[in-house]
Amino acid sequence: MKPSDPSITWLEEKPLGLAERLYLPLFVSGLTTTARHLVSPKVTVSFPDQRPKVGNPLIYRGVHRLNRDAEGRVKCVACFLCATACPAHCIDIVAAESPWPDREKYPESFHIDELRCIFCGMCEEACPVDAIELTSLLDLTGKSREEMIFDKEKLLSVYDMTKDAEPMKSTALGCDP
Amino acid sequence: MPVVIVDGQEIEIGADERLNCIEAARRAGKEIPHYCWHPGLSVVASCRMCLIETGQRDAATGKITMVPKLVPGCQTPVKDGTVIVTESQLVKDSRARVEEALLIDHPIDCPICDKAGECLLQDYHFQHGQPERRADLQPFHSRKRDVGPTVTLFVDRCIMCTRCVRFTREISGTAELMVTSRGAKEEIDVFPGHPLANKLSGNVVDLCPVGALGDKDFLYQQRVWFLKREANVCGGCSAGCSIHTEHNQDAVYRLKPRENPHVNKWWICDDGRYGWHHLHDQARILEASRTAASPTHRGNGSGTPATEAVEWADVVVKLRDDLKAAGRLAVAVSPMLTVEEAWMLCAVARSIDSEAFLALGFVPVTGDDESFPGGFTIRAEKCPNRKGVEEVLAIYGAAGRSWDDLVAHVAAGKADAAWITAGYPAAWIDTASAEAFAGLRQLVVQDLFDSPLMRLASWRLPAAGFAERAGTWVNVAHHAQSFRQAIRPPAGVWPEGRLFWNMLGRRGLYDPTAVRQQIATSSPTLAALGGELPSTGVDLRLHQLA
Numbered sequence: 001m002k003p004s005d006p007s008i009t010w011l012e013e014k015p016l017g018l019a020e021r022l023y024l025p026l027f028v029s030g031l032t033t034t035a036r037h038l039v040s041p042k043v044t045v046s047f048p049d050q051r052p053k054v055g056n057p058l059i060y061r062g063v064h065r066l067n068r069d070a071e072g073r074v075k076c077v078a079c080f081l082c083a084t085a086c087p088a089h090c091i092d093i094v095a096a097e098s099p100w101p102d103r104e105k106y107p108e109s110f111h112i113d114e115l116r117c118i119f120c121g122m123c124e125e126a127c128p129v130d131a132i133e134l135t136s137l138l139d140l141t142g143k144s145r146e147e148m149i150f151d152k153e154k155l156l157s158v159y160d161m162t163k164d165a166e167p168m169k170s171t172a173l174g175c176d177p
Numbered sequence: 178m179p180v181v182i183v184d185g186q187e188i189e190i191g192a193d194e195r196l197n198c199i200e201a202a203r204r205a206g207k208e209i210p211h212y213c214w215h216p217g218l219s220v221v222a223s224c225r226m227c228l229i230e231t232g233q234r235d236a237a238t239g240k241i242t243m244v245p246k247l248v249p250g251c252q253t254p255v256k257d258g259t260v261i262v263t264e265s266q267l268v269k270d271s272r273a274r275v276e277e278a279l280l281i282d283h284p285i286d287c288p289i290c291d292k293a294g295e296c297l298l299q300d301y302h303f304q305h306g307q308p309e310r311r312a313d314l315q316p317f318h319s320r321k322r323d324v325g326p327t328v329t330l331f332v333d334r335c336i337m338c339t340r341c342v343r344f345t346r347e348i349s350g351t352a353e354l355m356v357t358s359r360g361a362k363e364e365i366d367v368f369p370g371h372p373l374a375n376k377l378s379g380n381v382v383d384l385c386p387v388g389a390l391g392d393k394d395f396l397y398q399q400r401v402w403f404l405k406r407e408a409n410v411c412g413g414c415s416a417g418c419s420i421h422t423e424h425n426q427d428a429v430y431r432l433k434p435r436e437n438p439h440v441n442k443w444w445i446c447d448d449g450r451y452g453w454h455h456l457h458d459q460a461r462i463l464e465a466s467r468t469a470a471s472p473t474h475r476g477n478g479s480g481t482p483a484t485e486a487v488e489w490a491d492v493v494v495k496l497r498d499d500l501k502a503a504g505r506l507a508v509a510v511s512p513m514l515t516v517e518e519a520w521m522l523c524a525v526a527r528s529i530d531s532e533a534f535l536a537l538g539f540v541p542v543t544g545d546d547e548s549f550p551g552g553f554t555i556r557a558e559k560c561p562n563r564k565g566v567e568e569v570l571a572i573y574g575a576a577g578r579s580w581d582d583l584v585a586h587v588a589a590g591k592a593d594a595a596w597i598t599a600g601y602p603a604a605w606i607d608t609a610s611a612e613a614f615a616g617l618r619q620l621v622v623q624d625l626f627d628s629p630l631m632r633l634a635s636w637r638l639p640a641a642g643f644a645e646r647a648g649t650w651v652n653v654a655h656h657a658q659s660f661r662q663a664i665r666p667p668a669g670v671w672p673e674g675r676l677f678w679n680m681l682g683r684r685g686l687y688d689p690t691a692v693r694q695q696i697a698t699s700s701p702t703l704a705a706l707g708g709e710l711p712s713t714g715v716d717l718r719l720h721q722l723a
Contacts, residue, residue: 079288080400095397104321105289105397128288 057136082123179257198250214251292388325373348551412643417652504593511538515648521677565651600640658714
């Protein structure tokens with residue numbers, strides 16, 4: 001598009017009024033903002049001694065977990081839709097025939113590379129059985145790269161750890177179970 | 178020439194062609210959806226998905242008379258003046274109703290169904306179905322039935338197109354599958370004690386338009402949308418069936434037949450279909466090595482000489498030097514090699530020893546040719562390129578020399594060094610036969626796996642598997658097919674072509690197409706290989722006659 005394009009409307013800058021030319025009123029209004037923050041309550045916390053407050057844990061995108069069904073089995077059906085949706089390619093699943101008669105397929109192994117993950121939440125959205133969810137756990141640390149690749153047991157243990165504080169989203173958000 | 182009118186578009190068809198409406202419409206670029214019809218099977222017109230409007234144009238007056246009701250496109254032959262309407266409201270409504278009827282009790286388990294992504298029911302539902310489900314049934318599970326050693330049937334996913342049943346009756350001729358019960362209770366089943374166990378059984382999985390028949394070898398292994406496919410040729414036997422190698426990250430997941438009217442039509446045998454597992458066998462030889470020459474590498478005391486690994490860049494130079502120093506050379510050109518590789522190997526051999534004895538490598542044969550009523554034959558000769566190698570040997574004046582001639586030549590002490598190319602997926606030589614090569618100064622063996630011959634070798638080179646090669650194979654009927662490399666060989670393995678290319682001192686990356694053009698211009702018998710080859714290949718004999 002050229003500057004001469006008729007679809008462009010050119011606006012002239014407004015001429016400065018008296019208050020702007022005096023400079024002082026704007027100076028005072030700027031300083032007022034600074035002063036207000038000096039006296040308002042602090043939002044900074046001294047992490048990790050202090051825990052930051054998560055606004056709504058149900059929509060926070062932290063560490064993943066793999067949910068369990070009513071019988072304590074992994075809910076995942078190994079459909080690979082999370083791995084397909086994942087833009088960072090951090091999910092690796094090995095599917096196998098399930099050992100239970102009422103299910104056809106289950107994940108023999110399920111790995112998430114938490115270092116590769118960008119915490120976009122696409123896996124959670126793609127999941128047809130609400131098996132993978134992002135919790136509000138935000139401090140994710142480890143001593144090695146290997147440690148940060150979470151396997152199925154680890155992801156299930158995250159569920160066990162967080163299920164009381166954060167119930168499964170399908171029920172908590174009022175969707176069908 | 179007869180003219181068919183497809184949605185107002187006039188299409189000329191051959192005077193002797195017998196096409197149905199689906200095939201005629203396809204010529205006009207219109208796809209009529211269908212489940213039960215398959216070009217290789219008889220017509221039953223049972224799925225009703227291909228219902229279309231037809232009519233006839235009067236040749237004299239040009240007046241069109243339409244048939245008042247919808248007719249199945251698969252069962253309606255076209256002739257001069259046939260009018261086909263594939264996109265009228267009547268046709269669209271009919272397709273939506275067929276889709277709805279099929280989906281009334283079809284389990285909605287697409288996330289765990291292996292067919293999802295290549296399922297006709299899914300595709301047609303999005304193209305022709307209606308967005309909502311009026312039935313109150315919400316089935317999610319499918320019963321599973323073991324119908325044979327290679328195939329699992331998911332009973333409730335079946336839409337009763339009976340393609341699989343017709344295949345076992347018409348093509349494999351074994352008739353294991355049948356339809357039991359009637360109406361809405363119809364199911365595919367086998368007779369007790371007669372499982373689906375023929376050598377073409379895997380084809381029913383390809384034929385199944387939905388996820389009812391699952392391939393046990395592939396079941397749950399990978400979602401189909403992750404797979405990349407490369408047009409390839411099966412190396413299992415000398416039939417040279419056209420296949421698609423479906424792979425992801427240099428791992429093969431399955432082989433599928435590729436339609437080729439000149440070779441395998443739509444089918445491949447189970448031996449070929451499941452014959453790729455050796456590519457990922459842990460026992461494969463992955464390193465070029467030779468018997469240690471320096472005194473610092475002493476044997477380990479058990480009688481086997483110590484070996485030293487050799488970098489490929491050094492193999493190119495040292496192998497030539499060693500063979501040159503040894504003297505008279507004998508070379509076995511394996512029928513697993515492509516025409517290009519065989520031609521380059523012969524050139525390399527003759528550049529080392531201008532009198533080199535060239536012969537066809539070992540040709541593995543198992544049993545007899547096995548033919549099926551549908552016109553499919555599994556060949557007894559378990560190598561893909563005997564004809565091609567023979568043609569190449571003829572160029573180098575070694576026509577008709579077989580493996581036995583080579584063994585006799587070596588046993589008679591007429592050679593000081595031998596270079597045996599192999600690359601066979603199965604064990605091929607026993608200790609007694611290998612003994613003939615024991616006294617040589619240099620023995621180069623290029624193979625996929627360890628063998629008694631490999632243990633005698635002074636140079637041990639890894640070979641490439643069939644999907645890791647690029648080049649041309651000539652099948653038993655002189656049909657040449659060119660193909661590209663589907664996956665990279667394991668780390669540390671150079672495909673034979675790359676080694677020969679570098680030993681010939683040629684620059685850049687190995688380019689099989691350039692070699693093929695060179696062969697075509699240098700040899701009248703292989704002249705048909707020149708230019709761009711069609712994906713279905715060329716018949717070498719036809720071009721010689723022309």
